[in-house]
Amino acid sequence: MNRYPRDLIGYGAETPDPKWPNGAKIAINLVLNYEEGGENNILHGDPASEAFLSEIVGAQAWPSQRHWNMESIYDYGARAGFWRLHRMLRDLPVTVYGVASALARSPEQVAAMQQAGWEIASHGLKWVEHKDMGEAEERAAIAEAIRLHTEVTGEAPRGWYTGRSSENTVRLIAETGAFAYAADVYDDDLPHWMRFGAHDQLVVPYTLDANDMRFATPQGFNSGDQFFAYLRDAFDCLYEEGCAGAPKMMSVGLHCRLVGRPGRAMALKRFIEHAQSHEGVWFATRLQIAEHWAATHPPAPRERPSEMDRENFVARFGGVFEHSAWIAERAHGLELGRAHDTAIGLHNALARMFRSASEEERLGVLTAHPDLAGKLAAAKRLTAESTAEQASAGLDALTDAERARFTELNDAYVAKFGFPFIIAVRDHDKAGILAAFERRIDSDRETEFAEACRQVERIALHRLKAMLP
Numbered sequence: 337m338n339r340y341p342r343d344l345i346g347y348g349a350e351t352p353d354p355k356w357p358n359g360a361k362i363a364i365n366l367v368l369n370y371e372e373g374g375e376n377n378i379l380h381g382d383p384a385s386e387a388f389l390s391e392i393v394g395a396q397a398w399p400s401q402r403h404w405n406m407e408s409i410y411d412y413g414a415r416a417g418f419w420r421l422h423r424m425l426r427d428l429p430v431t432v433y434g435v436a437s438a439l440a441r442s443p444e445q446v447a448a449m450q451q452a453g454w455e456i457a458s459h460g461l462k463w464v465e466h467k468d469m470g471e472a473e474e475r476a477a478i479a480e481a482i483r484l485h486t487e488v489t490g491e492a493p494r495g496w497y498t499g500r501s502s503e504n505t506v507r508l509i510a511e512t513g514a515f516a517y518a519a520d521v522y523d524d525d526l527p528h529w530m531r532f533g534a535h536d537q538l539v540v541p542y543t544l545d546a547n548d549m550r551f552a553t554p555q556g557f558n559s560g561d562q563f564f565a566y567l568r569d570a571f572d573c574l575y576e577e578g579c580a581g582a583p584k585m586m587s588v589g590l591h592c593r594l595v596g597r598p599g600r601a602m603a604l605k606r607f608i609e610h611a612q613s614h615e616g617v618w619f620a621t622r623l624q625i626a627e628h629w630a631a632t633h634p635p636a637p638r639e640r641p642s643e644m645d646r647e648n649f650v651a652r653f654g655g656v657f658e659h660s661a662w663i664a665e666r667a668h669g670l671e672l673g674r675a676h677d678t679a680i681g682l683h684n685a686l687a688r689m690f691r692s693a694s695e696e697e698r699l700g701v702l703t704a705h706p707d708l709a710g711k712l713a714a715a716k717r718l719t720a721e722s723t724a725e726q727a728s729a730g731l732d733a734l735t736d737a738e739r740a741r742f743t744e745l746n747d748a749y750v751a752k753f754g755f756p757f758i759i760a761v762r763d764h765d766k767a768g769i770l771a772a773f774e775r776r777i778d779s780d781r782e783t784e785f786a787e788a789c790r791q792v793e794r795i796a797l798h799r800l801k802a803m804l805p
Contacts, residue, residue: 339642340673345681346524351582354526355632360618362571364611366430367542368421368454369499372414372424372461372592373442378402380462382395386410389552389591410593417596418445424605426452431622433459433497433519435485446489447707457495457519458485466502482514495519495761497542506530510537517626525574525584527629534694536635540585540626546570547589551600560603563595567607575614585625599736610723639804641682642672647664652803656796659704662697663689679800686800687793695785702755702788707746708769738766745773752777753784760794 356363357740358467375386384397390409397403422445431451434456439446449456460466461481466474478496486492496509510517511802517527517540527540546567548558557563574584588607594605611617620628640650649668654661666689667682675681690698749757757773764772776784 337645338671339671340671340675343439343523343674345675345678346528347526348678351584352633353581354585354629355682356582356583356610356618357628358618359616361614361616361617362575362581363583363620364571365540365585365587365620365622365625366425366428367433367587367589367593367622368425368430368444369433369459369589370418370442371438371459372410372418373440374438374459374461374463375410377407380437382462382464386463389549389594391552411552413591413593413596414445415441416539417592417594418442419448420596420598420601421454421590421592422448423602424608428608429619429621429624430454430494432456433499434485434489434493435459435463436461436481436488438463440484440487444490450489455495455623456485456494457497457622458482458487460496460498463500465500466498466505467500469502471504473510474502474504478512479509482512486531489612495540495626499701499722506537506539509534512533516623519622524671525586525624527585527633529635531635537579538626538630540622540629541587543589545585546587548591548600548604549589551594560600563600564603564606564610565605569612571607571611573619578616587691638677640674640677641804642676644668651681653686653721653800656799657701657792658795658802660701661689663693663701677804679797682804683793683797683800686796690789690793690796697736698789699755699785701792702758703793704786705758707750707756708742708759708761708773740772741770742773745777749773749777753781753788755785755788758788758791758795760791760798762798763794 354363355554372791374380378384378400379402384399384401386395386403386406390406395398395403395406412536426448430449430452432454433447436447436458438459439456446456458481461477461484469477482492488610492514493667494516495698496515496517498505499520501520503522506518509515510530511522513535515537515676516540519540519542521539521541524541527538529536531537544550548563551558557566571590574586588604590604595601611619615692641653644652646665646668649659650664653667653797662684670685670688672685674717676685690701692702744759758801759769759772761769776787779787
């Protein structure tokens with residue numbers, strides 16, 4: 337099957353209510369990335385020095401050499417930056433993304449994290465790129481990260497974020513069955529479930545924008561004021577949405593060697609004070625958010641047309657366009673994805689096949705529709721869908737005069753256009769249908785053919801809304 341693996345629909349226009357504790361309007365997760373001592377370094381068995389996220393503009397990896405300046409910048413994060421941030425944040429819930437090998441080289445920092453009650457999630461075995469790793473190599477690295485993390489901290493990590501991930505990372509994490517959440521996605525403001533085989537994995541999306549890493553990237557933050565302004569504006573937007581009935585979560589990404597510098601740390605302090613000045617703000621660890629979400633919004637099975645084989649797809653949706661299963665047959669061959677697993681999404685796929693069909697084929701769809709309140713209805717020979725639709729507008733309970741008028745109009749309309757009068761009856765009452773009938777019978781054939789096709793699509797959408805979310 338031609339299937340598109342990315343999910344471009346998500347929750348859609350209306351996000352679920354997360355029901356944050358105590359009716360909070362926003363959940364804030366402060367994330368401290370602890371990578372110092374786990375970065376690329378020939379001392380760690382890597383082929384070259386680190387070149388990512390430092391004060392050195394345009395840094396390059398040095399093959400087979402130690403990069404003394406780069407090392408000392410990372411060292412600052414462990415030696416000074418961490419402790420500055422620990423003093424500032426120790427009374428708040430914080431999630432640490434801890435690189436296992438970095439944690440192993442920093443026992444006093446680990447003890448301080450635990451004393452503060454911070455969550456220590458796994459940030460992988462080493463702070464290196466995973467994009468070129470084979471599955472077996474990455475799976476082994478994940479297993480070793482879990483083992484070393486457990487050995488160093490005394491307990492297995494419940495959350496995971498690689499950061500420099502591969503296309504396989506989240507699936508491999510899900511396959512372990514060991515994690516309450518994975519965070520290697522940036523696709524939403526709320527947690528959501530991803531299914532891998534028989535396992536539903538909760539993902540709690542992270543951020544690269546409300547993140548101090550932009551102090552070390554082109555077109556990033558040049559000053560603490562810019563960082564504070566960005567965090568404040570992000571908070572204000574999400575808080576306003578929460579007050580309007582659609583609460584979200586906000587992640588703030590931090591690094592010891594970046595925001596731990598004194599010229600930046602005060603911006604973080606000002607942001608925290610800004611958030612704390614508002615009512616209904618829930619500061620939480622990522623694990624707390626994940627456990628709340630899993631309890632409040634557990635994974636629920638749902639029908640996914642994009643995953644159906646052709647036979648089941650046609651059996652399920654072949655009647656959406658009246659007696660025209662060929663439309664579903666053709667739609668199944670399109671590039672379907674998660675965006676087509678909703679009523680609107682699947683309707684778009686089916687309507688595309690109807691619109692691209694020949695005029696003769698579309699005429700066949702029109703002529704497959706029954707007359708309104710006609711002989712088939714009287715003989716109870718309509719499809720179940722048509723029967724319910726006509727009954728919803730009271731067309732199954734006409735007076736003798738009304739039935740005579742519908743019969744007269746039906747005969748005149750078919751004689752003039754060569755297809756029956758079609759209208760999405762769920763959009764109208766009996767009087768409105770009759771008024772439209774009397775108005776449209778005066779149209780020319782081209783205009784009426786186009787209108788009838790639009791009504792066929794509208795009927796199909798109503799039917800799909802009764803079948804899918």
